[in-house]
Amino acid sequence: MKKYPRTPPNETVTSDCLDEENALPDGNQAYRKWNNLNTNEVVRDAVLSNQIPRAQGYFTVQQKSMKDLNKLLQAGLNLTYECLLKKDLQEARELLKNMGFDVKRELHHICCYTADRDLRDFLVENLQDYLSVEEKERVKFVHFVEKLYSSAQIMECPLQNG
Incomplete structure (x- = not known):
């Protein structure tokens, strides 16, 4: 059985106990931000902020085909290619890394x-x-x-x- 961190029964968690480092990110905040962005901007933001699963949830709620991980990753690869066309190697590397690709191998593949x-x-x-x-x-x-x-x-x- 997995043991998850939890508060002992005699203790309660107060707002004073939580600092910014331990606070959980607010998923609704990301959703509100993404409501004002187009699909590619949502994908870019989700990948760069390591929130791909949250983006899948967002796209599921929005009933968009991008909820499929393969389609989301393909959109991320398209964004990577666009970054390379703009000569933005840093963002392209970051996108590839956050999507779980071997950065050097993918750049080498694109180059060849x-x-x-x-x-x-x-x-x-x-x-x-x-x-x-x-x-x-x-x-x-x-x-x-x-x-x-x-x-x-x-x-x-x-x-x-x-």
Whole structure:
């Protein structure tokens, strides 16, 4: 049987006994705050403040599909991608960490598989210590191919119908 902290039967808890560190967070306060935000802002706030379960409860009450953990995490990953596009690596790392992902692995994955040249360059610059020599060579090759592709002139030839 699990033992939960509780007050002995002879003692009562007064407001003087509770300080700010021991006080439980007010779930209603988060709900009131989230009522004024759109869905993505609620997800961002919930993930950054480690309140994903509370956000699921909020979305359940609001009867939104985001109550499903997978959808909520996908929305969090989309927000992470948006942060990276804005070059906000700190918030992207925080979002990934609070959602339970391996931050370095996820950033590495995004870096290797994104088609966005600017984002890839940004991540390569910030992940230099985590890229292998082979991956660095692959990045150079991709840059070379992109340079060739962008300098090639593609001529359009209109097709004439019969």
